[in-house]
Amino acid sequence: MEDIDLALVEKQGILTYGRKLDAVEMPNLLDVQLKSYEHFLQQNTPPEKRKNQGLQQIFNDIFPVTDIKENYSLEFVSYSLGKPRYTLDECRERNMTNAVPLRATLRLITKEGEEDKKEVKDIIEQDVYLGELPLITRWGTFVVNGSERVIVGQLHRSPGVFFNENTHPNGKLLYSARIIPYRGSWLEFKIDINDIMYVTIDSRRKVPITTLLRAIGYATDEELLSTFYKIDNIALSSAKGEDVVGHYLGESVVDKKTGEIIASACEPITEELLETFKEAKIKKVKIVVKENSRDVLVIINTINKDTTKSREEALAKIYSLLRPGDPPTMQIAEALVERLFFNTKRYDLGEVGRYMINQRLGLSIPLTKTVLDIKDFTTIISYLMDLRNGR
Secondary structure: OOOOOHHHHHHHOOOOOOOOOOOOOOOOOOHHHHHHHHHHHOOOOOHHHOOOOHHHHHHHHHOOEEOOOOOEEEEEEEEEEOOOOOOHHHHHHHOOOOEEEEEEEEEEEEEEOOHHHOEEEEEEEEEEEEEEEEOOOOOOOEEEOOEEEOOOOOOOOOOEEEEEEEEOOOOOEEEEEEEEOOEOOOEEEEEOOOOOEEEEEOOOOOEEHHHHHHHOOOOOHHHHHHHHOEEEEEEOOOOOHHHHOOOEEOOOEEOOOOOOEEEOOOOEOOHHHHHHHHHOOOOEEEEEEOOOOOOOOHHHHHHHHOOOOOHHHHHHHHHHHHOOOOOOOHHHHHHHHHHHHOOOOOOEOHHHHHHHHHHHHOOOOOOOOOOOOHHHHHHHHHHHHHHHOOO
């Protein structure tokens, strides 16, 4: 057996009683905790060079803070950490906490004027003492009130989008998806037994997915259909009856003379409806094209189930679902939907969540955009529809 080189052992500062040296150098198992806390504090990094991570990110997420009329704005400039008041031994002896004072440089901006014409009246910048921040020791512990404590890491579900498949008692497969953020409202999409897609916001009562889509910008049936299906323009004079009958209209058909709506979008074309088109001298109609004759048209089923027909009605319905008993105005309802999914202070996927969604759905939205995007909604819905249709 090979003898141990004691000089090498002493040089490394490791005392071993084994007959052989380790084949691989023992890693520092505390390095994960120590580097994580260093990543959080960025204590030795100048304020202007700190990355948007850890404590710096927390301050950036909270500030600026403004009043309702936006006359006053409190902005974050930087933070600084002082020196510990006691040594580790003194903290243990006196039952004290090994901590450093945390100060933040804040800037108060006062404005005057009306709305778009506001001008800066005064700027005050000052250091504010926020409290004591515990420091980690070289052993990966925290000394709190004289006792050593450790942070126990926990696993939790990563933010992102998750798809699920359940089997109904009759044997039919039902598909669902869930968007889980770091902070904000959970969204759950489900296709039910009748091939209608619903969305549940924060485990509240479900609404048709088209209601939510109308609220975020797809106001009309025509916009919804063109987003999820291929729409073809058919000349009735050259088309055979069997090629048109059974298809769904991709756009409402209007009598040009009277202005009356002959047939609405999503309405199936029948022989009787074709005769009506001929009488009204309708030459062309737009129809929804199926990729496969067996495809289930989930969005059309959902539109027919949806009681809302405009963005205003959809916003009012979502508002009454989340704030029952409080009659909304258009602006208040819009602000509520904006805060739910598109406001960085109320909703946060984190870079991990954005990366996971991009990877799963094949999107290229920047990682810095940690709120939802309209593409997220439409791509998830299309993905569920493809699952339902076996693609």
